[in-house]
Amino acid sequence: MKPNLLSWEETLFRDQDVFDLNYVPEQFDYRDDQTQSLVFAIRPGIKGGKILDTVCRGPPGTGKTTSVKKIFESLRETTQAILPIHVNCRIDASEYAVFTRIYTSLTKRGPPPSGTSVKQLIDMIARFVEQEQIQPLVCLDDANYLIYENQFNKVLYPLLRMHEVFPGINFGLIIIISDPGIDLQNSLEVRVQSTFHPEIIQYPPYSAREIAGILNERVKQGLYPHVLPTELLDVIIDHVMKHGDVRLGLDLIKRSVLYAEKAARKSVTEDDIQKAVDASRDMHLEMLIGSLSDDECLVLKIAAELFSDETSPTTKEIMEALPAKGPKLTRISEIFKRLDRLRLIDLQYSNQGGGRRRFVHLHEDRALVLTILARREQAAD
Ligand SMILES: Nc1ncnc2c1ncn2[C@@H]1O[C@H](COP(=O)(O)OP(=O)(O)OP(=O)(O)O)[C@@H](O)[C@H]1O
Ligand SMILES: [Mg+2]
Known part of the structure; x- marks a missing residue:
């Protein structure tokens, strides 16, 4: 065998797991201020007081999830007064899914019987918390997905008001938002705004x-x-x-x-x-x-089909090409904005030729976008 070649059982990795995306690193530097702010908000809960609500904001990959996971690890080791629950809202993107996740994480009992309503589920959660005398600390991770699906207020409202129906029960909340384009205050209904006064923790790049x-x-x-x-x-x-x-x-x-x-x-x-x-x-x-909704994929697909090296379609042309059963007009403008924020398209305004028009440029390679969209459609069939 040649001296510098690897034999089949040799590897260059000392530990390949440390490169996995879900790996929680032992060494977690540069986020001391954010960790301190979270600890400060959670600390009252250890002595039975109310945990202060927090919102962690920052672009993708800035350590938001990791900082919460590390705090959760240490809470599990040090106290039984607080029960940390992590909800990945990319996966659990509806009111029902979030409360099911909270219920199963709390009770360790498996999913509730089919046909259980959200209201019953919330009741079951409250009774369990009352009986166990704990304070759940719920992290709604990537909560922007709840906002896109119009589910955010439906989830927050019962969690914030639970103590009114069940005195003595409190829920601590950590909301993680990774979409810098979201205006949080504007996403909250008045009934939620009046009880939700979180501390905002920023995670800069x-x-x-x-x-x-x-x-x-x-x-x-x-x-x-x-x-x-x-x-x-x-x-x-x-x-x-x-x-x-x-x-x-x-x-x-x-x-x-x-x-x-x-x-x-x-x-x-x-x-x-x-x-x-x-x-x-x-x-x-x-x-x-993969993270887009079906309606968002449809708009992206039509934009890609109409786009070429020579021409970019206008938003109006794309809307006219959408099938009748496509998304509603009010939703379409949100979809354009979101695709722009995700840098899948670039929206460019022009006043040329009279009237203000918006052109849609494709940010990524057209053929690749269409191939991935087709693959997604096939997988869904
Ligand atoms: N300060 C750090 N030290 C070591 N690893 C880090 C640090 N910050 C982030 N990472 C690593 O980078 C990756 C992304 O971090 P994390 O998932 O916490 O980001 P995020 O802000 O939650 O991103 P997103 O908004 O996309 O969910 C993880 O694999 C994590 O281990
Ligand atoms: Mg994250």
Whole structure:
């Protein structure tokens, strides 16, 4: 065998799990202020008082979920007075799904019998909390998905008012919002606004130095020495800085090391990183499109079909091309705004030719967008 080749049982990873997106890192720097603010809000609950509500805001990949998960870990180790419940609102995007998740996490009893109404479910939750004398701390993670689906107020209202029906019961709330375009105050109904006065905790994007620190730490933990030379980690950091999401860095490291392994090399090359960047771009787009609602996909599909190198359709042209059973007019303008925020399209205003028109440019590669949309449709059939 050639000396520098990996034999089949060898690996370049010391621990591949540390690059998984759900991995909760031991080392969690640069978020001390945010963690302190959360601890301050939660602390009264340890002595039986009311936990203060908080809202964590910041773009994707800025450590919001991780900071809450770390606090939850430490709460589970130190107190029984507070019961932490994490709800991923990307998955549980309706009032019923959220309360089902809260119920199953609390009682560990499995889903409620079919036919249970939301009102009954909330009653069952309240009775359980009353009996156990605990304070649930519910984290509605990626709550922006509840806002898009018009479910946010329906979830918040009963949680905020539960103590009125069941005296002595309190729920602590941590709301995580990763869409910077959301105007929180405007998303709240008056009846919710009057009882919801959260402390807002901001998670700004990491600087290049901080991204380097986070990725360096993970490389030390997850790879054998010299697998990823420093100058190549710098290439990865440059890519991450263009998008701002640490996840991209973790994904690029893992993929490029897998390419090096596949080629039976002992270290990563620039070519491995380039291949990883290409594959990762497709994955990012696939995830983004995967997170859209059916109506949003329909609008994106028509925009992509009408778009070419020479022309960009107007929003009016896209609306006219929508099938009769498509989304309502009021919803369409929200959809355009959301696709723009997700950088799937660019909305550009023009006053040329009389009258104000909005042109829709496709931000991503047209063929790739259409392929991913077709794949999604096939999977749904
Ligand atoms: N300060 C940090 N130290 C170590 N790892 C970090 C840090 N911040 C983020 N990460 C890692 O980056 C990834 C993304 O972090 P996290 O899921 O907490 O972001 P988020 O703000 O919740 O993003 P999103 O809004 O997209 O859900 C995770 O894999 C996490 O381990
Ligand atoms: Mg998150």
